[in-house]
Amino acid sequence: MSVVITAVLALLGLAAVFGAILGYASERFKVEGDPVVDQIDAILPQTQCGQCGHPGCRPYAEAIANGEAHNHCPPGGEATIIALSELLGREVLPLDEEHGEEKPRTVAYIREAECIGCTKCIQACPVDAILGAAKQMHTVIVDECTGCDLCVEPCPVDCIDMIPIRTTPKSWHWDLPQPGHRLIATDLRGGLQS
Amino acid sequence: MKRPVFEYSWGIHPPENKVQSTERPLEDAPLPDRLVLPLQQHIGAPAQPLVEPGTRVLKGQQLASANGFISVPVHAPTSGTVLEVAEHTIPHPSGLTDLCVVLEPDGRDEWTEHRGIDDFSAVAPRELLDYIRDHGVAGLGGAGFPTAAKLGSGTDSDIEFLVLNGVECEPYITADDTLMFEYAEAVVKGAEVIAHLVQPREILLGIEDNKPEAIEELRKAAANSPVQIVVIPTKYPSGGEKQLIQILTGREVPRGGIPADIGIVCMNVGTTAAVWKAVDSGEPLISRITTVTGKAVDTPRNLEVLLGTPIRSLLEHCGVQRDALYRLIMGGPLMGFTLTDENLPVIKTTNCILAATREELPPPPPAQPCIRCGMCAEVCPAYLLPQQLYWYSKAKEFDRAEAHNLFDCIECGACAYVCPSNIPLVQYYRFAKGEIRKAEHERILAERSRERFESRKERLAREEQEKEARRKARREAAARAQAEKKAAAARGEKPADPRADEVKAAVERVRAKKEAAATPAAPDNDNQAG
Numbered sequence: 001m002s003v004v005i006t007a008v009l010a011l012l013g014l015a016a017v018f019g020a021i022l023g024y025a026s027e028r029f030k031v032e033g034d035p036v037v038d039q040i041d042a043i044l045p046q047t048q049c050g051q052c053g054h055p056g057c058r059p060y061a062e063a064i065a066n067g068e069a070h071n072h073c074p075p076g077g078e079a080t081i082i083a084l085s086e087l088l089g090r091e092v093l094p095l096d097e098e099h100g101e102e103k104p105r106t107v108a109y110i111r112e113a114e115c116i117g118c119t120k121c122i123q124a125c126p127v128d129a130i131l132g133a134a135k136q137m138h139t140v141i142v143d144e145c146t147g148c149d150l151c152v153e154p155c156p157v158d159c160i161d162m163i164p165i166r167t168t169p170k171s172w173h174w175d176l177p178q179p180g181h182r183l184i185a186t187d188l189r190g191g192l193q194s
Numbered sequence: 195m196k197r198p199v200f201e202y203s204w205g206i207h208p209p210e211n212k213v214q215s216t217e218r219p220l221e222d223a224p225l226p227d228r229l230v231l232p233l234q235q236h237i238g239a240p241a242q243p244l245v246e247p248g249t250r251v252l253k254g255q256q257l258a259s260a261n262g263f264i265s266v267p268v269h270a271p272t273s274g275t276v277l278e279v280a281e282h283t284i285p286h287p288s289g290l291t292d293l294c295v296v297l298e299p300d301g302r303d304e305w306t307e308h309r310g311i312d313d314f315s316a317v318a319p320r321e322l323l324d325y326i327r328d329h330g331v332a333g334l335g336g337a338g339f340p341t342a343a344k345l346g347s348g349t350d351s352d353i354e355f356l357v358l359n360g361v362e363c364e365p366y367i368t369a370d371d372t373l374m375f376e377y378a379e380a381v382v383k384g385a386e387v388i389a390h391l392v393q394p395r396e397i398l399l400g401i402e403d404n405k406p407e408a409i410e411e412l413r414k415a416a417a418n419s420p421v422q423i424v425v426i427p428t429k430y431p432s433g434g435e436k437q438l439i440q441i442l443t444g445r446e447v448p449r450g451g452i453p454a455d456i457g458i459v460c461m462n463v464g465t466t467a468a469v470w471k472a473v474d475s476g477e478p479l480i481s482r483i484t485t486v487t488g489k490a491v492d493t494p495r496n497l498e499v500l501l502g503t504p505i506r507s508l509l510e511h512c513g514v515q516r517d518a519l520y521r522l523i524m525g526g527p528l529m530g531f532t533l534t535d536e537n538l539p540v541i542k543t544t545n546c547i548l549a550a551t552r553e554e555l556p557p558p559p560p561a562q563p564c565i566r567c568g569m570c571a572e573v574c575p576a577y578l579l580p581q582q583l584y585w586y587s588k589a590k591e592f593d594r595a596e597a598h599n600l601f602d603c604i605e606c607g608a609c610a611y612v613c614p615s616n617i618p619l620v621q622y623y624r625f626a627k628g629e630i631r632k633a634e635h636e637r638i639l640a641e642r643s644r645e646r647f648e649s650r651k652e653r654l655a656r657e658e659q660e661k662e663a664r665r666k667a668r669r670e671a672a673a674r675a676q677a678e679k680k681a682a683a684a685r686g687e688k689p690a691d692p693r694a695d696e697v698k699a700a701v702e703r704v705r706a707k708k709e710a711a712a713t714p715a716a717p718d719n720d721n722q723a724g
Contacts, residue, residue, distance in 0.1 A: 041644070044640075045636070045640055046639075046640035046641070046643040046644045046647065047643070048643065048647045056647060056651075057644070057647070058644075058647075058648075126647050126650065127643050127646040127647050127650065128646055128649075128650050129646070144642070144643070144646060146639075146643050167288070167290065168290065168292070169234070169284060169286045169288050169290045169292055171632075171635075172286075172288035172290060173624070173625070173627070173628020173629070173631065173632065174287070174621060174624035174625050174628055175625060176588075176621075176622070176625045177561075177618045177621040177622060177625070
């Protein structure tokens with residue numbers, strides 16, 4: 001009988017000690033912030049366009065971590081959805097068309113002759129990529145523009161165009177080779193046309 | 195003394211096809227009626243144009259200046275008038291346009307004032323590097339890296355070997371062979387200039403044993419100089435920078451590193467001769483030797499070509515048969531790229547124009563499935579696993595491709611050459627490299643956008659806070675004033691109106707005005723009214 005009591009006491013003692021260690025560790029090594037949100041945020045394209053219905057990429061990252069669908073980001077497109085699925089262990093879904101469709105990256109361009117200097121686009125730009133002052137001409141810093149098109153709507157004279165980014169010899173790269181016909185050579189010789 | 199060559203197992207032996215173009219002597223290409231000079235003929239920042247349409251320029255005059263350290267200027271190859279500075283298609287696999295200076299030669303070939311350096315050993319290395327850059331010298335062998343920038347990395351570190359690359363291993367091309375045969379002296383002298391800059395302990399010139407005449411000439415020229423001529427077996431791609439370094443010194447350039455990291459500077463022989471030309475006579479890089487060959491031309495040969503010369507004029511000079519011409523390639527059959535337009539110009543890196551017939555370069559047979567034979571891994575000069583890279587590139591598993599050292603691939607095409615399934619392997623690697631670089635670029639952009647977005651949010655919050663603080667301060671001030679007023683009223687004092695004096699003054703002014711209007715003859719009326 002005493003053996004059983006000793007065993008129970010020993011186990012209880014061990015449980016108390018490990019419980020104390022674990023309890024201490026969870027306080028001592030507490031992680032500030034939410035690492036999953038950071039990881040999701042790192043995958044999102046940072047366009048800050050709000051097409052997902054959130055005011056920026058970070059809020060959407062938080063929403064995804066809290067269970068929102070991960071296919072609401074049109075600028076990120078398929079690649080972002082696949083990366084998020086891998087990170088979160090969720091199913092790869094097609095892009096939710098309610099939020100828009102995947103388009104090639106663009107930049108805003110202000111037709112400067114028509115700009116009246118109202119600063120409305122400057123206030124709309126989520127990344128401060130528009131330069132100008134009241135009653136002065138505005139212009140877009142192309143290198144900083146994310147192509148979110150939030151500046152187009154507020155412009156009272158419609159002088160902002162979203163233009164696709166031009167491929168230069170520097171940014172161009174080779175395409176995946178087109179897969180040829182997968183016939184074996186002897187079939188070809190036999191007069192089969194591909 | 196015969197220097198040993200280090201052992202290696204990689205490489206292939208494609209048909210050389212070099213004899214055709216070496217049977218005729220070197221000659222100058224005819225002067226075309228217009229020259230198109232892209233501002234980017236090198237790796238790095240494009241040159242900045244200095245001329246405008248209508249400017250008359252002399253031969254050797256700068257048309258565009260270097261923009262930063264990794265950049266070189268562009269010079270006028272002959273005297274003439276600038277027609278335009280505009281977008282034109284450039285010789286590039288993309289077939290895209292870029293900014294070019296178009297020059298109409300006047301036929302007088304009038305030189306701008308130029309003189310060389312009498313004693314280069316008396317010039318400080320920094321100054322000599324600037325001099326080389328200002329004379330437009332960029333690598334003539336392959337990628338066109340600015341020579342001054344390359345040598346600059348050599349002057350900063352302890353260099354044991356200066357390796358001169360006279361291998362020219364790719365089939366059909368004989369431009370360096372011709373250069374070494376005709377200008378052996380310039381190559382040796384140029385090596386001495388570079389040696390002055392990087393201070394190597396040994397100078398090795400690697401050359402393949404299929405160029406006996408050039409070897410002969412070089413041996414004669416180098417008889418009384420520290421340059422050692424090292425003859426290596428003919429094998430493709432021994433002419434790759436890292437490959438030649440391995441053959442001559444047994445050392446391997448670390449991943450992501452440059453030869454200077456292991457005490458080596460490697461220079462193409464053409465570039466070396468161009469350095470000598472600049473130092474000796476002050477002539478900038480305005481022409482180069484280009485091989486025009488292939489079965490579609492009657493007289494394959496090497497030509498001294500002014501940069502910017504349209505390929506059409508070279509083809510016509512060598513008797514092109516248009517109906518036989520099937521593929522026009524800039525560079526060699528393994529690493530070159532197909533041109534779609536004969537009007538593209540020769541640039542600093544154009545070592546060969548290959549006008550091939552259909553029999554010579556037939557369309558590639560359809561790709562078959564990979565049978566994992568492993569022949570590609572045997573020939574790979576970078577010791578990679580080409581078939582693994584192929585699978586990963588095809589499946590777009592780029593992180594795994596990178597983990598298998600995709601970026602060590604020099605795109606020599608040896609794997610695709612031996613592939614029994616005719617898989618265009620290099621194309622897959624190029625695609626994967628491009629996608630990885632693009633993703634990296636986008637990641638950097640996204641990081642910057644995030645920072646800007648966050649700091650904007652912070653700024654807005656701060657502004658809101660400041661506004662709130664001001665509002666609060668105003669509210670408090672108003673409350674204080676109100677309280678004072680109440681307190682004064684309680685004491686029975688009539689609150690002093692701070693604006694009483696102002697009102698009194700205004701009333702005075704109006705009265706004075708009225709009086710003045712009543713006496714219009716007053717001479718000072720206008721002044722008062724004003």
